Amino acid sequence: xxxxxxxxxxxxxxxxxxxxxxxxxxxxxxxxxxxxxxxxxxxxxxxxxxxxxxxxxxxxxxxxxxxxxxxxxxxxxxxxxxxxxxxxxxxxxxxxxxxxxxxxxxxxxxxxxxxxxxxxxxxxxxxxxxxxxxxxxxxxxxxxxxxxxxxxxxxxxxxxxxxxxxxxxxxxxxxxxxxxxxxxxxxxxxxxxxxxx
Numbered sequence: 001x002x003x004x005x006x007x008x009x010x011x012x013x014x015x016x017x018x019x020x021x022x023x024x025x026x027x028x029x030x031x032x033x034x035x036x037x038x039x040x041x042x043x044x045x046x047x048x049x050x051x052x053x054x055x056x057x058x059x060x061x062x063x064x065x066x067x068x069x070x071x072x073x074x075x076x077x078x079x080x081x082x083x084x085x086x087x088x089x090x091x092x093x094x095x096x097x098x099x100x101x102x103x104x105x106x107x108x109x110x111x112x113x114x115x116x117x118x119x120x121x122x123x124x125x126x127x128x129x130x131x132x133x134x135x136x137x138x139x140x141x142x143x144x145x146x147x148x149x150x151x152x153x154x155x156x157x158x159x160x161x162x163x164x165x166x167x168x169x170x171x172x173x174x175x176x177x178x179x180x181x182x183x184x185x186x187x188x189x190x191x192x193x194x195x196x197x
Contacts (some may be wrong), residue, residue, distance in 0.1 A: 004016075008138075010138075012067070015063050022062055050070060051069055129174050138163070142154055
């Protein structure tokens with residue numbers, strides 16, 4: 001089992017890159033407050049660690065976010081041991097049921113309003129910003145685009161959800177790229193509360 005641990009721009013998050021698939025399909029988020037929901041022992045045991053708040057799984061990457069009070073030295077050792085012990089039992093295709101809870105990140109996330117414009121925006125971001133966000137252990141969910149107000153609403157997941165730069169530099173980059181390639185009047189707003197709120 002090969003595990004590489006990478007820093008992210010968010011000091012509260014680390015990426016654990018393994019040589020096996022952790023998630024098939026879109027990224028998925030698990031939160032300590034809502035639990036593993038039969039996601040298996042790998043998810044359960046990491047979420048039960050002191051200080052761990054959230055996990056984001058995408059491909060062969062597990063991004064772990066903590067509350068900022070834990071020692072990364074200790075957490076990295078414990079998380080690596082859990083991955084090694086339970087990776088063989090992990091189902092990368094499992095998707096937990098929708099959880100009706102105020103503590104669930106998805107409950108905080110407004111429903112997606114599909115539109116042709118949102119599809120085009122998604123394609124532009126997949127070519128420009130999404131690889132950068134993925135590389136830093138985060139994910140960006142497109143919620144809606146209002147054609148009258150030119151307002152795009154997004155929702156950050158993973159390391160991006162608590163990273164101050166996501167709410168400043170990354171947001172500005174997204175807006176500038178989309179103004180250049182899609183709509184010069186476009187504005188971007190974030191559905192998440194700002195970090196620390």
